[in-house]
Amino acid sequence: MSGNHEWNKRYATPNYLYGFDPNEYLKQELLKLEPGKLLLPGEGEGRNALWAAKQGWNVTALDASEVAQKKALKLFAEHGVSVQYLVTDILHFTSYDQFDAIAMVYVHVHKDIQQQLAHKLVSMLKPKGILIIEMFHPEQIPLSLGGPKNPEMFALEEELQDQYKDLRIEELSKVVVDLDEGILHKGKAVVFRMRATKP
Numbered sequence: 001m002s003g004n005h006e007w008n009k010r011y012a013t014p015n016y017l018y019g020f021d022p023n024e025y026l027k028q029e030l031l032k033l034e035p036g037k038l039l040l041p042g043e044g045e046g047r048n049a050l051w052a053a054k055q056g057w058n059v060t061a062l063d064a065s066e067v068a069q070k071k072a073l074k075l076f077a078e079h080g081v082s083v084q085y086l087v088t089d090i091l092h093f094t095s096y097d098q099f100d101a102i103a104m105v106y107v108h109v110h111k112d113i114q115q116q117l118a119h120k121l122v123s124m125l126k127p128k129g130i131l132i133i134e135m136f137h138p139e140q141i142p143l144s145l146g147g148p149k150n151p152e153m154f155a156l157e158e159e160l161q162d163q164y165k166d167l168r169i170e171e172l173s174k175v176v177v178d179l180d181e182g183i184l185h186k187g188k189a190v191v192f193r194m195r196a197t198k199p
């Protein structure tokens, strides 16, 4: 499971690095849908899962970091919400269920496995299921705010279009946002926002 050691180290603090509030785009898009089964890959410390579970979604979250899972479970217990949270690499995750929605927020994987990740996510969506992604745009690399610095961890717009060609892409935009998500995501950032539906 590449990278989980690094993430475990980063999460080894009582602070919730991305805060307690959900990502704005995830919130905006999920509020348009009827709650159903939701998958949150790379969910970290649980902020999105907490909000979605409170909205009535049946949430499955996963992350490669067991430290993140521990913090997320503490958060859910404090709020009395129920979320299934698994420690696994996304690419190793299997499920008999398919999902009404999948929301992946700031999860960056190497170019070599981006297509494999896309196939995995598409296969786990129900027909008419919705995929929501927010991730850094390559133009983020020189900015100080955060995100990976290795260009191989980013995708170009045409690569995303190709990776998710089995979906109907309804939005794929480059947006400059003023992030206010905990201590790590604070300030101006260039991001991709993508929403797509499985036919």
Ligand SMILES: C[S@@+](CC[C@H](N)C(=O)[O-])C[C@H]1O[C@@H](n2cnc3c(N)ncnc32)[C@H](O)[C@@H]1O
Pocket: 003, 004, 007, 018, 023, 041, 042, 043, 044, 045, 046, 047, 048, 062, 063, 064, 065, 068, 088, 089, 090, 091, 104, 105, 106, 107, 108, 109
């Ligand atoms: C920037 S954090 C974002 C956390 C969360 N989505 C949020 O918005 O608060 C990226 C997360 O993705 C997880 N991650 C990265 N690659 C992963 C993989 N291949 N499988 C599972 N989790 C992964 C990391 O462990 C980390 O928790």
